[in-house]
Amino acid sequence: MRRWLRFHRDLGLQLLSLYLLLTVPFLLTLWVFDGLVGQRIREDVQTSDLSLAQAIAQETDLSIGNALDMVAGLASYPGVIEADSDAMEPLFKTILSTRPDVNLVYRLDEKGTMLYHYPVGPGSTVGDDFSFRDYFQRALLTTEPLVSQGRISPTTQQAVATAVMPLWSADGQFLGLVGANIKLESLSDTLTAISAEQTSEQGFQIVILDSAGQIIAFPDPNLLLQQADTLLPADYLNSLNAKEHARILPAPDGEERLFTHAQIQAIDWHVIVSRPASVAFATQIFLRRIVLIAAGTFLLIGLFFWLTLNFRVIQPIERLAPISEAIGQNQTISRQERQHLVKEAQRSDQIGHLIRSIMKMEDSIAARMKEQATLLETSTAVISSLELETVLNQILEQMGRLLAIQMYAIIQLNPHEGSFRIRASRGLSRQFTESLSILPSEPDSVTMRALNSRQPVQISDTETDPSYTIRRVRARVEGYRAILAVPLHTKHAPPTALVVFHPTPHVFTDNEIQLLVNFANHAAMAVENAILFERSDMQLEEQTRRIESLVQSLHDGLILSNLEGRAVYANRRVGQMADLTANELAGMFVSHILERILSRSQDGRKTRKAAQNIHQKSGEQTAEISIMDDGRTVYLRLETFDVTDSRGTLIGRGLLLHDITADRELDRMRASLVSTVSHELRTPLASIKGYATTLLAEDVQWDRESQNEFLKIISDESDRLSELVNNMLDLSRLDAGALRLELVECNIEETIRRAAKRVRFNDDRFEVRVEAGLPPLYADPLRLESILRNLFENAVKYGGETTSLQVDVQRQDGSILFRVSDDGPGIPHEESTRIFESFYRVDDSLTRSAGGAGLGLAICQGLVHAHGGRIWVEPQEHGACITFSIPAKKKAKP
Numbered sequence: 023m024r025r026w027l028r029f030h031r032d033l034g035l036q037l038l039s040l041y042l043l044l045t046v047p048f049l050l051t052l053w054v055f056d057g058l059v060g061q062r063i064r065e066d067v068q069t070s071d072l073s074l075a076q077a078i079a080q081e082t083d084l085s086i087g088n089a090l091d092m093v094a095g096l097a098s099y100p101g102v103i104e105a106d107s108d109a110m111e112p113l114f115k116t117i118l119s120t121r122p123d124v125n126l127v128y129r130l131d132e133k134g135t136m137l138y139h140y141p142v143g144p145g146s147t148v149g150d151d152f153s154f155r156d157y158f159q160r161a162l163l164t165t166e167p168l169v170s171q172g173r174i175s176p177t178t179q180q181a182v183a184t185a186v187m188p189l190w191s192a193d194g195q196f197l198g199l200v201g202a203n204i205k206l207e208s209l210s211d212t213l214t215a216i217s218a219e220q221t222s223e224q225g226f227q228i229v230i231l232d233s234a235g236q237i238i239a240f241p242d243p244n245l246l247l248q249q250a251d252t253l254l255p256a257d258y259l260n261s262l263n264a265k266e267h268a269r270i271l272p273a274p275d276g277e278e279r280l281f282t283h284a285q286i287q288a289i290d291w292h293v294i295v296s297r298p299a300s301v302a303f304a305t306q307i308f309l310r311r312i313v314l315i316a317a318g319t320f321l322l323i324g325l326f327f328w329l330t331l332n333f334r335v336i337q338p339i340e341r342l343a344p345i346s347e348a349i350g351q352n353q354t355i356s357r358q359e360r361q362h363l364v365k366e367a368q369r370s371d372q373i374g375h376l377i378r379s380i381m382k383m384e385d386s387i388a389a390r391m392k393e394q395a396t397l398l399e400t401s402t403a404v405i406s407s408l409e410l411e412t413v414l415n416q417i418l419e420q421m422g423r424l425l426a427i428q429m430y431a432i433i434q435l436n437p438h439e440g441s442f443r444i445r446a447s448r449g450l451s452r453q454f455t456e457s458l459s460i461l462p463s464e465p466d467s468v469t470m471r472a473l474n475s476r477q478p479v480q481i482s483d484t485e486t487d488p489s490y491t492i493r494r495v496r497a498r499v500e501g502y503r504a505i506l507a508v509p510l511h512t513k514h515a516p517p518t519a520l521v522v523f524h525p526t527p528h529v530f531t532d533n534e535i536q537l538l539v540n541f542a543n544h545a546a547m548a549v550e551n552a553i554l555f556e557r558s559d560m561q562l563e564e565q566t567r568r569i570e571s572l573v574q575s576l577h578d579g580l581i582l583s584n585l586e587g588r589a590v591y592a593n594r595r596v597g598q599m600a601d602l603t604a605n606e607l608a609g610m611f612v613s614h615i616l617e618r619i620l621s622r623s624q625d626g627r628k629t630r631k632a633a634q635n636i637h638q639k640s641g642e643q644t645a646e647i648s649i650m651d652d653g654r655t656v657y658l659r660l661e662t663f664d665v666t667d668s669r670g671t672l673i674g675r676g677l678l679l680h681d682i683t684a685d686r687e688l689d690r691m692r693a694s695l696v697s698t699v700s701h702e703l704r705t706p707l708a709s710i711k712g713y714a715t716t717l718l719a720e721d722v723q724w725d726r727e728s729q730n731e732f733l734k735i736i737s738d739e740s741d742r743l744s745e746l747v748n749n750m751l752d753l754s755r756l757d758a759g760a761l762r763l764e765l766v767e768c769n770i771e772e773t774i775r776r777a778a779k780r781v782r783f784n785d786d787r788f789e790v791r792v793e794a795g796l797p798p799l800y801a802d803p804l805r806l807e808s809i810l811r812n813l814f815e816n817a818v819k820y821g822g823e824t825t826s827l828q829v830d831v832q833r834q835d836g837s838i839l840f841r842v843s844d845d846g847p848g849i850p851h852e853e854s855t856r857i858f859e860s861f862y863r864v865d866d867s868l869t870r871s872a873g874g875a876g877l878g879l880a881i882c883q884g885l886v887h888a889h890g891g892r893i894w895v896e897p898q899e900h901g902a903c904i905t906f907s908i909p910a911k912k913k914a915k916p
Contacts, residue, residue: 049317171233421537428525432518507520508521508522582675633660764802796831826845827843
């Protein structure tokens with residue numbers, strides 16, 4: 023991967039690869055061409071030599087064949103068979119006269135003795151016995167004509183070979199042979215003529231070998247009948263019978279030669295054509311030299327091109343790369359590199375043009391970097407302060423320094439005045455900045471045109487622009503001739519524009535306008551930040567106040583501490599529990615606050631210690647305690663938790679003192695409900711069951727009076743059971759808010775008397791006093807009666823049937839006040855608020871409790887509240903007094 027990245031980034035490697043991509047296929051093509059053409063040339067040369075060798079072999083075979091046919095013909099003559107000298111002489115003479123290549127014809131008998139020869143005379147042959155000759159020994163074994171091995175004739179001292187025809191009788195008896203000596207010089211003369219045709223080629227040789235490997239034909243007669251290894255390599259002589267006709271081997275003299283042979287099958291002779299390999303393949307060698315010269319020339323041209331390209335293009339580009347990178351990073355260029363740039367920039371080619379462009383880019387980058395630095399300082403100014411005036415002045419200062427302008431201003435709508443005024447400015451007179459006022463209804467104003475179009479608007483010359491006619495005097499007084507207004511794109515702030523003034527006619531360029539737009543954007547951010555900060559600050563203060571009020575209003579206590587365990591915040595409820603003020607709580611150790619709260623606890627030492635140490639443990643911890651608060655027991659669940667920032671770093675601990683008194687009371691009420699209901703239901707049910715069973719017993723006959731008594735008890739217990747169920751239903755409706763009242767005008771005293779009749783007590787000890795002139799009371803008669811009956815029953819239940827009961831009714835503050843008092847045991851002061859809770863009953867150890875479900879006073883309270891009144895316990899020295907009030911006027915209650 024790294025090599026690929028390097029190749030991808032290196033132009034030199036890419037150009038080198040392109041050069042190789044062109045060169046390698048060209049060289050491969052030359053190599054293939056040389057191979058194919060060279061192979062074809064070699065094949066042509068070898069084919070030519072082989073054809074020549076085969077032609078010589080064919081001619082030699084024909085010549086020898088004629089000689090064999092000649093001796094075979096002689097063997098058919100009777101005179102030759104019978105060895106008749108007179109008959110043989112004219113035959114042999116004719117052969118010598120017609121065959122110049124034959125120098126001797128003779129007849130041998132069966133023992134190899136010379137019988138006749140021609141030419142005759144003692145000089146024609148030497149000796150009479152020729153049985154030792156190889157051809158005689160071979161003739162004994164065949165009936166076909168044959169050719170002997172070459173030899174030197176002893177009479178003529180010429181190289182000859184004998185064509186022999188064995189003579190056999192009809193019965194298979196060997197009669198001798200007839201032979202003719204063939205002058206081998208005739209074959210050599212043929213080879214000499216053929217060699218003469220190849221005089222243009224040096225070293226061309228043709229040689230004919232007999233079956234014994236002797237040279238029997240060669241242009242040089244001195245080598246006739248010599249062994250062939252004087253001319254030919256031994257390895258080649260050993261492989262003459264192989265199928266391969268042509269081979270390149272070193273000759274005995276060390277020269278590499280191309281040897282090509284053709285065999286004369288009939289007589290097992292070989293014709294061998296040889297020539298120096300350098301001569302044979304001169305065309306191929308010349309072609310290869312041309313190929314090598316072409317390849318070398320191509321490589322040299324490519325190398326020259328590469329070196330020129332490297333020196334003129336690649337090296338300047340490689341040297342230019344770090345310089346351009348340094349320019350792009352706004353780094354300093356060394357003096358040597360600067361001189362090199364200036365020198366290369368004088369080139370008239372593309373490299374020079376590129377370097378000149380880079381130098382121009384350097385100047386442009388420097389200007390851009392200056393602009394960016396100024397914009398960065400402006401951005402820093404925008405975020406460094408939320409004071410709008412300060413930020414706007416810094417923006418204007420940076421803008422003037424960068425653009426070299428002297429007069430400019432930020433104009434913003436003043437919502438109170440309904441006109442645009444200068445908010446900040448530079449280079450403008452005080453009179454101009456204070457007096458300039460642009461109404462939104464002025465559409466020809468440059469500022470309004472820019473704000474309405476949301477695009478920069480310029481006037482290049484106030485003296486010639488017709489749209490600026492009515493403001494031309496103001497421009498002359500202030501001393502500007504050109505003006506450009508750029509709108510600030512704000513969302514929450516009032517419409518604002520950046521306005522630039524120029525003392526001479528001037529057309530603002532796109533670059534100047536873009537820079538001013540950038541400054542306008544920074545100014546817009548400054549304005550938006552200031553407005554949003556002002557709004558968010560107000561919202562944050564309001565939200566903080568709400569959260570503070572919410573936390574302070576919690577019925578639970580909340581303490582937030584730092585990592586040292588000191589309280590940094592505690593709400594009002596914690597102060598009430600610890601009996602400390604907010605100032606005293608601030609900075610106090612949480613352990614000390616807990617210690618003060620636990621000092622009011624009646625729990626055991628172990629429970630208090632566990633609660634005291636809960637804040638010292640990390641993570642979420644819980645503990646439960648109870649304390650005395652305003653004379654009542656309050657149950658608290660202490661829960662600790664870690665306080666972390668947005669990154670999850672621990673910055674403190676929290677302690678929540680959750681008031682679970684209501685939960686404890688709910689648990690108590692559930693248990694009391696189960697216990698009370700089960701007891702109150704079981705008692706009447708047991709009585710009903712018992713008396714019903716008694717009446718149904720068949721073994722006992724009860725009188726009428728006893729039966730009525732039993733039935734009355736069953737009826738009373740049924741009423742008691744029905745009343746309990748109705749009370750529970752009423753209580754359920756009250757809790758659910760589903761109780762509906764039928765408000766009608768009530769007769770108060772009659773309602774009191776009717777309620778009293780349903781309660782068993784002494785009428786002589788019951789007194790009713792109703793204030794005269796009371797206004798009409800609109801209430802639900804049945805519900806009012808139920809309230810009074812429950813109060814009466816409670817008085818009798820706890821005071822007994824002999825208790826005195828008094829009801830006082832009077833008017834007070836627009837309400838009718840009912841006061842029910844007795845002379846019973848009374849109600850303990852600490853129980854005066856709890857007796858109105860459902861299923862709550864005063865401890866029997868304090869009163870003479872007669873049982874009950876603890877629902878009566880709870881139902882009374884619910885019905886009184888349903889009428890819009892209230893009920894309470896009034897303290898008195900003896901007995902109990904419960905008072906309730908109902909508004910006198912008619913009031914609908916859902």
